[in-house]
Amino acid sequence: MNYISTRGGSAPVSSAVAIKQGLAPDGGLYLPESIPALSAELLSSLTSMDYPHRATEILSLFLTDYTKEELLADCTAAYSERFLPEAAPLKVLSSELSVLELWHGPTCAFKDMALQLTPRLLSRALVKTGEKRTALILVATSGDTGKAALDGFCDIPQTAIQVYYPEKGVSAAQKRQMITQEGSNVDVVAISGHFDDAQSGVKQIFGSSETAKALDAQNTFLSSANSINWGRLVPQIAYYVSAYCDLVNAGGVKMGNKVNFTVPTGNFGNILAGFIAKKMGLPIGKLICASNANNVLTDFFATGVYDRNRPFHVTLSPSMDILISSNLERLLCMMAGPEKTKAWMESLASSGRYELDGETFAMIAEHFAGDYASEEACLDRIASVWSRFGYLIDPHTAVAMTAAERYLADPADSAPMIVVSTASPYKFTPAVAKALGLPDVDSEPARFEQVGAFTGTVAPAPLTEVYSKPVRFEGCIEPAAMTETVLSFAAKLNK
Numbered sequence: 302m303n304y305i306s307t308r309g310g311s312a313p314v315s316s317a318v319a320i321k322q323g324l325a326p327d328g329g330l331y332l333p334e335s336i337p338a339l340s341a342e343l344l345s346s347l348t349s350m351d352y353p354h355r356a357t358e359i360l361s362l363f364l365t366d367y368t369k370e371e372l373l374a375d376c377t378a379a380y381s382e383r384f385l386p387e388a389a390p391l392k393v394l395s396s397e398l399s400v401l402e403l404w405h406g407p408t409c410a411f412k413d414m415a416l417q418l419t420p421r422l423l424s425r426a427l428v429k430t431g432e433k434r435t436a437l438i439l440v441a442t443s444g445d446t447g448k449a450a451l452d453g454f455c456d457i458p459q460t461a462i463q464v465y466y467p468e469k470g471v472s473a474a475q476k477r478q479m480i481t482q483e484g485s486n487v488d489v490v491a492i493s494g495h496f497d498d499a500q501s502g503v504k505q506i507f508g509s510s511e512t513a514k515a516l517d518a519q520n521t522f523l524s525s526a527n528s529i530n531w532g533r534l535v536p537q538i539a540y541y542v543s544a545y546c547d548l549v550n551a552g553g554v555k556m557g558n559k560v561n562f563t564v565p566t567g568n569f570g571n572i573l574a575g576f577i578a579k580k581m582g583l584p585i586g587k588l589i590c591a592s593n594a595n596n597v598l599t600d601f602f603a604t605g606v607y608d609r610n611r612p613f614h615v616t617l618s619p620s621m622d623i624l625i626s627s628n629l630e631r632l633l634c635m636m637a638g639p640e641k642t643k644a645w646m647e648s649l650a651s652s653g654r655y656e657l658d659g660e661t662f663a664m665i666a667e668h669f670a671g672d673y674a675s676e677e678a679c680l681d682r683i684a685s686v687w688s689r690f691g692y693l694i695d696p697h698t699a700v701a702m703t704a705a706e707r708y709l710a711d712p713a714d715s716a717p718m719i720v721v722s723t724a725s726p727y728k729f730t731p732a733v734a735k736a737l738g739l740p741d742v743d744s745e746p747a748r749f750e751q752v753g754a755f756t757g758t759v760a761p762a763p764l765t766e767v768y769s770k771p772v773r774f775e776g777c778i779e780p781a782a783m784t785e786t787v788l789s790f791a792a793k794l795n796k
């Protein structure tokens with residue numbers, strides 16, 4: 302199976318090359334040349350497997366230059382012990398409503414589903430492509446991605462990772478998680494400034510041929526682990542298939558009948574994986590794209606116009622505070638081909654806006670619906686889901702739950718709904734405590750206890766353990782010193 306660029310201007314490559322490169326040379330994103338079919342027999346056989354085996358079967362259809370043994374070894378390492386009690390359990394709340402919990406990994410959010418596996422796929426891709434240098438992953442983070450990437454790359458052969466975060470731009474809990482990270486190939490650096498300073502610093506380093514040369518002399522090269530890399534998208538297809546199998550096993554749907562999914566969406570990676578699962582043949586009716594107040598996608602699915610020229614809102618669901626959803630480019634290409642996609646992306650870059658033609662819009666509207674939740678609706682939903690089901694959800698999941706229950710109220714579509722849950726409620730305790738009407742407390746460990754006592758639930762160990770781990774990374778640098786900091790980390794790796 303070869304991979305082609307969404308902008309049509311790069312030669313087809315193997316999956317190992319696509320994963321190693323991240324972005325295609327023409328600036329597009331890699332997509333498989335064709336979507337492999339999920340046969341009814343294979344789907345049936347998956348119902349009796351555990352998550353690592355299900356994921357292996359799905360991945361092997363896309364990553365044809367990896368052997369099944371390699372994929373099974375990687376999926377087992379990624380999804381067994383690191384996810385407690387299991388990787389992607391389905392919680393059935395009622396005959397029409399279930400929740401797919403993607404936050405049982407080491408950082409308690411859904412990015413672990415990809416980032417526990419991608420580094421292993423990348424490490425193998427280096428061997429498969431004859432690469433002798435170390436891949437140095439640079440990440441600028443506003444909080445969640447940094448920790449998930451650190452944990453995923455920790456001690457993975459031939460890779461190293463350096464994460465930059467804004468000193469005052471992440472929560473105390475997020476900072477604590479990062480600065481206590483273990484591993485011999487990791488580095489965490491605070492910069493004085495905002496997230497944008499960290500991000501533009503990283504971009505500048507990626508664009509500098511001088512830095513590339515200096516790193517090459519240290520036997521390293523820069524690579525990225527953000528969600529436009531195919532290696533981060535492909536692991537996410539598996540959990541849609543797995544959720545369907547679990548719902549069949551629970552008697553919630555008859556094998557072959559359709560289900561709908563609602564996905565809390567930011568960069569459009571998660572929901573796109575669901576669409577690819579549908580294209581493979583998984584019985585999915587509608588994919589409901591749920592946004593917060595940054596509802597550029599809600600408008601897009603209602604009108605066919607994408608327009609990022611609007612105010613940016615900081616919300617209770619920060620991982621969805623995004624106005625440019627990069628992975629939407631892949632959907633456009635799957636629907637309309639690279640030529641039109643390239644023109645839309647150029648329009649987005651120059652004017653912040655593009656408009657689909659009627660034919661493409663009609664095709665997209667057949668598969669997707671969009672909706673959004675205000676801050677108030679999000680808090681209300683946390684409270685109402687708790688009171689009706691005794692089930693605690695985080696603000697991102699609450700945004701999706703709002704859209705899902707609104708969709709379920711429409712009698713025209715009675716397929717069971719699966720809500721994709723992307724974070725542990727304990728990852729966002731300030732919002733959760735507020736929604737439940739609990740009094741304000743000022744430290745995270747205290748809030749864990751408060752929410753736990755009220756709900757009879759327990760904070761996941763990875764979130765509480767960091768308070769007893771030693772701090773490994775201290776101090777803070779100016780953004781101007783980032784290049785020098787990258788080079789000295791690379792030099793240290795070589796010793």
Ligand SMILES: *Cc1c(COP(=O)(O)O)cnc(C)c1O
Binds near residue numbers: 410570697
């Ligand atoms: C990243 C993230 C999202 C958004 O996922 P996309 O793939 O970017 O659409 C939603 N919820 C949480 C908790 C996240 O960390």
